[in-house]
Amino acid sequence: MDIPTYTPAEAPVPEGEIVIERGSTPQQLGPRLNRTAADVVRFLLQQGEMVTATQSLNDDMIELFALDVGAEISLVDPGQEQEVELQKVLDLEDEDELDTSDLPHRAPVITVMGHVDHGKTKLLDQIRNANVVAGEAGGITQHIGAYQVHLDGNDLTFIDTPGHEAFTAMRARGAESTDIVVLVVAADDGVMPQTIEAIQHAKAAEVPIVVAVNKIDRENADPNRVLQQLSEHDLVPEAWGGDTIVCEVSALQNIGIDDLLANLLVVAEVEDLRAAPEGRARGAVLEAHLDMGRGPVATVLVQRGTLRVGDPLVAGPAWGRVRALVNDRGEQVKEAGPSMPVEVLGLSDVAQAGDQFVVAPDERRAKAVAETRERWHREAARARDASVVSHGARLEDIFAQIQAGEQATLNLIVKADVQGSLEAVTESLRKLERPEVRIGFVLRGVGGITESDIQLAATSSATIIGFNVRPGRQARDMAETEDVEIRTYEVIYKLLEDIESAMVGMLEPEFEEVVTGEAEVREVFRIPRIGAVAGCMVQSGTITRGSQVRFLREGTIIWKGEVSSLRRFKEDVREVASGFECGVGLSDFQDLKQGDVIETFELREIPRT
Ligand code: GDP
Numbered sequence: 001m002d003i004p005t006y007t008p009a010e011a012p013v014p015e016g017e018i019v020i021e022r023g024s025t026p027q028q029l030g031p032r033l034n035r036t037a038a039d040v041v042r043f044l045l046q047q048g049e050m051v052t053a054t055q056s057l058n059d060d061m062i063e064l065f066a067l068d069v070g071a072e073i074s075l076v077d078p079g080q081e082q083e084v085e086l087q088k089v090l091d092l093e094d095e096d097e098l099d100t101s102d103l104p105h106r107a108p109v110i111t112v113m114g115h116v117d118h119g120k121t122k123l124l125d126q127i128r129n130a131n132v133v134a135g136e137a138g139g140i141t142q143h144i145g146a147y148q149v150h151l152d153g154n155d156l157t158f159i160d161t162p163g164h165e166a167f168t169a170m171r172a173r174g175a176e177s178t179d180i181v182v183l184v185v186a187a188d189d190g191v192m193p194q195t196i197e198a199i200q201h202a203k204a205a206e207v208p209i210v211v212a213v214n215k216i217d218r219e220n221a222d223p224n225r226v227l228q229q230l231s232e233h234d235l236v237p238e239a240w241g242g243d244t245i246v247c248e249v250s251a252l253q254n255i256g257i258d259d260l261l262a263n264l265l266v267v268a269e270v271e272d273l274r275a276a277p278e279g280r281a282r283g284a285v286l287e288a289h290l291d292m293g294r295g296p297v298a299t300v301l302v303q304r305g306t307l308r309v310g311d312p313l314v315a316g317p318a319w320g321r322v323r324a325l326v327n328d329r330g331e332q333v334k335e336a337g338p339s340m341p342v343e344v345l346g347l348s349d350v351a352q353a354g355d356q357f358v359v360a361p362d363e364r365r366a367k368a369v370a371e372t373r374e375r376w377h378r379e380a381a382r383a384r385d386a387s388v389v390s391h392g393a394r395l396e397d398i399f400a401q402i403q404a405g406e407q408a409t410l411n412l413i414v415k416a417d418v419q420g421s422l423e424a425v426t427e428s429l430r431k432l433e434r435p436e437v438r439i440g441f442v443l444r445g446v447g448g449i450t451e452s453d454i455q456l457a458a459t460s461s462a463t464i465i466g467f468n469v470r471p472g473r474q475a476r477d478m479a480e481t482e483d484v485e486i487r488t489y490e491v492i493y494k495l496l497e498d499i500e501s502a503m504v505g506m507l508e509p510e511f512e513e514v515v516t517g518e519a520e521v522r523e524v525f526r527i528p529r530i531g532a533v534a535g536c537m538v539q540s541g542t543i544t545r546g547s548q549v550r551f552l553r554e555g556t557i558i559w560k561g562e563v564s565s566l567r568r569f570k571e572d573v574r575e576v577a578s579g580f581e582c583g584v585g586l587s588d589f590q591d592l593k594q595g596d597v598i599e600t601f602e603l604r605e606i607p608r609t
Contacts, residue, residue, distance in 0.1 A: 114184030146341035316355030448555010517541030
């Protein structure tokens with residue numbers, strides 16, 4: 001065979017240190033050093049290494065080729081390359097090397113977490129309202145995703161989206177935005193699954209927790225029981241010799257809120273939070289949306305430096321010159337310093353929550369960085385899709401494959417209610433990966449579980465995971481005939497627990513939710529004193545008074561509760577069968593719309609095999 005000879009091309013290599021990702025292929029490496037893929041392949045062939053243009057190279061091969069063409073390179077792990085390159089383009093000094101000890105203090109950034117209905121929203125509202133000075137200009141607060149309050153000459157910043165899903169999604173995207181977590185636990189309900197989940201997330205992020213035992217105004221409030229339960233999760237209250245600050249509050253009656261705020265300031269002082277107020281601003285995107293009148297709007301939290309109107313900004317794949325900054329009172333401001341949340345107008349595109357933002361030296365560089373990121377995003381998405389294998393195992397078979405010593409891949413289709421929870425679920429699932437089990441994400445999307453999802457699952461041997469979403473009736477029927485497994489969850493930890501159990505061969509679902517009936521809302525009646533009643537057509541099974549209900553809009557669960565009233569032609573009835581019309585009342589739930597679906601279900605024990 002004729003070996004083509006390789007002669008170093010004359011073209012000059014790029015100057016300075018070039019960052020190369022480990023495992024690059026000749027196709028990727030060549031152009032970076034001003035060479036073609038063929039140059040790399042030919043060179044390696046001459047060294048006795050036979051590689052193709054699309055094959056990953058090891059470190060030695062890359063170093064050897066760089067040496068040969070006279071390029072100065074630094075090898076980095078995949079994923080790191082992006083940030084190293086961007087740091088260079090944006091010309092930013094490395095934050096870690098910065099000594100912060102003599103910088104000014106900044107306000108603590110606080111996230112409220114806890115179980116649903118324990119009073120997170122009420123607490124956030126109460127804190128905000130109590131601190132808006134009456135008569136102050138623009139005193140009407142705007143929900144921009146975060147707000148600041150002032151107490152005894154100090155500022156505190158609260159993230160306005162309670163719960164750990166947003167928090168985790170932010171972290172998954174590299175944004176460490178929270179300094180302190182307020183864990184809300186209702187005194188009449190105690191520690192619940194999402195309380196535990198919140199504790200786990202806060203601990204994983206190494207963020208200090210301050211406990212707010214809420215609803216102490218309730219007759220059946222039992223704060224001591226809460227303390228006991230918290231101790232079992234390693235949050236031992238100060239009163240019991242531990243180091244967890246616990247405040248008893250009533251968000252409803254505004255009791256203990258000042259004490260809670262004062263304690264948050266104490267924790268902030270211990271944490272010694274500081275940031276440089278000068279210099280180009282950087283921070284995190286908390287929220288972003290497209291506003292009909294104002295174009296893309298992003299709420300950002302400045303973490304360092306000062307953001308000013310006119311600054312060229314990059315936020316994830318979006319960029320632009322700051323046209324206006326709006327604070328949490330809806331007032332236009334000229335600048336925003338550390339820990340201050342502001343809405344930014346003037347971006348080219350809708351950024352994503354969790355994206356980092358940074359002010360670039362000039363507009364040209366801001367644009368270049370944004371475009372590079374956009375391209376990386378696309379390539380990364382393609383690479384991820386390519387990792388799905390065609391013979392993935394199903395959840396119940398995964399352990400057998402692992403035991404057989406095979407490299408097993410668990411193919412999943414993940415559907416969730418919102419982007420934030422989708423990111424949180426995927427990131428947490430990724431963490432479960434081990435050398436012997438990989439997870440292949442066949443599809444990740446927002447919205448209900450559809451027939452096309454089932455089709456895809458059937459052809460790719462995937463299990464479908466639904467988070468706060470459900471399959472429609474047709475999709476469910478199809479799943480049955482196609483033998484596709486659908487698992488739906490409302491708390492992340494339960495989901496992770498199941499997948500983890502499956503991986504160690506201990507998947508033993510003890511209860512199964514069996515759908516007993518389904519009805520479509522055809523018309524909504526508003527009846528004085530009774531409220532909204534859904535005129536429905538029962539489409540399968542039977543609808544029974546008192547049975548448990550999931551209320552679905554486009555496949556997404558928007559409410560859970562019970563069928564509180566059931567009528568046929570003005571008569572109260574106990575149940576209505578498929579094919580009949582009926583009127584359904586859902587206790588206090590009023591937000592009914594035509595086309596919504598009422599799904600009733602019951603729990604049935606699955607006999608162990
Ligand atoms: P979230 O789901 O944690 O955001 O909970 P919400 O803030 O929506 O509160 C759930 C329910 O509990 C609402 O009906 C609130 O009015 C009520 N609630 C919140 N805080 C208190 C409190 O301190 N005392 C009493 N009695 N009710 C409260």
